[in-house]
Amino acid sequence: xxxxxxxxxxxxxxxxxxxxxxxxxxxxxxxxxxxxxxxxxxxxxxxxxxxxxxxxxxxxxxxxxxxxxxxxxxxxxxxxxxxxxxxxxxxxxxxxxxxxxxxxxxxxxx
Numbered sequence: 690x691x692x693x694x695x696x697x698x699x700x701x702x703x704x705x706x707x708x709x710x711x712x713x714x715x716x717x718x719x720x721x722x723x724x725x726x727x728x729x730x731x732x733x734x735x736x737x738x739x740x741x742x743x744x745x746x747x748x749x750x751x752x753x754x755x756x757x758x759x760x761x762x763x764x765x766x767x768x769x770x771x772x773x774x775x776x777x778x779x780x781x782x783x784x785x786x787x788x789x790x791x792x793x794x795x796x797x798x799x
Contacts, residue, residue, distance in 0.1 A: 710771045727753060754775055
């Protein structure tokens with residue numbers, strides 16, 4: 690029987706970002722320390738479909754920074770590199786924990 694077992698799990702998204710520790714990362718570190726809710730947007734563009742329309746994947750995630758990489762941060766090529774892990778959480782005002790948008794074609798070309 691193909692459907693003899695059924696299970697449900699909470700939907701979640703986890704993203705690990707690694708970057709050079711600068712003023713932007715310092716601000717995110719403060720958000721991590723305060724356990725503040727965040728909105729994280731990843732937007733990846735591909736080739737042009739037509740005119741100004743491009744293929745893309747966009748992920749909007751709502752949640753908090755949960756983990757931090759090695760402390761003290763690592764040194765690479767004379768730069769301080771830091772890693773943070775983001776965990777999605779359900780946001781009742783937005784009725785979502787994350788949203789994925791994909792554009793790979795247009796209905797009618799301009």
